[in-house]
Amino acid sequence: MLATSDLWFRYQDEPVLKGLNLDFSLSPVTGLVGANGCGKSTLFMNLSGLLRPQKGAVLWQGKPLDYSKRGLLALHQQVATVFQDPEQQIFYTDIDSDIAFSLRNLGVPEAEITRRVDEALTLVDAQHFRHQPIQCLSHGQKKRVAIAGALVLQARYLLLDEPTAGLDPAGRTQMLAIIRRIVAQGNHVIISSHDIDLIYEISDAVYVLRQGQILTHGAPGEVFACTEAMEQAGLTQPWLV
Incomplete structure (x- = not known):
């Protein structure tokens, strides 16, 4: 299981994540939404071990993360991250070599x-x-190469940061199909996105972040139907709601 327990993280004196208790093992697809600066990217970096909380813990298999070189190597074979910009994860000029790199x-x-x-x-x-x-x-094709580079590790959890950013409607449809195929293989996907319609359409559970805290969480239909929570989070409702 991948979870957090009373997770706090700050940059210098500014708290960014404030006492987060999350469990990503309960749903195949979990969506993270919130306005810019709410802490989504920082949370992803904590989940992947790139940042270490000052208080609380990221839990893997029920235990706090092991931040040793060996511990993080083991984590990254089970929890893989695909960043918004695929260029950050592509190192070779030919696709097969790039995917095989890790x-x-x-x-x-x-x-x-x-x-x-x-x-x-x-x-x-x-x-x-x-x-x-x-x-x-194309940008969309590079995103798919970056995802393939994560999938070869056979990780149980895949963290996707803005997977539909920069995609045209056809590319967005392809990305939805890819995520569904990944989940069909028994994997968990965690999506951080400003694409509210994507989160509504594909997520089984949603966490709404506001100023580093969980404002509300639950099934997409329930969460996005709450206009008060959406306004507080600075979000618009999906067009289907």
């Missing part, structure tokens, strides 16, 4: 690497452009 660092046998890369490319619907140079890909 596996080769881990010493995974080449036959297993080939199998996992092929499966990941199929899952993100990228087989038809896998032999194109990465610099020739």
Whole structure:
């Protein structure tokens, strides 16, 4: 399980996360929404071990994170993050080598690497452009390559930061289908997004953050129907509500 217990994080003297108690194991897809500066990105960095809370804990398998090199290496094989800008995670000019990068660092046998890369490319619907140079890909295609690079680790939790940002309607539809295929394999997906319609459409549970605290949480239909909470969080309701 991936969860937080009374999680506090501050930058210098400014608290950004304030006593968060979250459990991401309860729902296949969890959405995180809130206005700019509410703490979503900081929470993601805490969940992935990139930041360490000053108080409380991120819990993995019921225990506080182990921040040793070995502990974080083990975590990153089970909790993978895909950032909003895919350029931050792409290091090679050819797709197969880029996706295989983490596996080769881990010493995974080449036959297993080939199998996992092929499966990941199929899952993100990228087989038809896998032999194109990465610099020739569209923004949406690069996002899919970045997701494939996370999927080859066979992580149980996938953290997606603004997965539909910069995508046209067709790309957005493809991203929804990719997320559903990932979940169908038994994985958990946590989505941080300003795309309220996306969160409403695909999430099983939603946390609304406001100034580093949970304003409300629950099923999407219940959360987004509460106009008072949406106004307090500085959010608009999904158009379907």
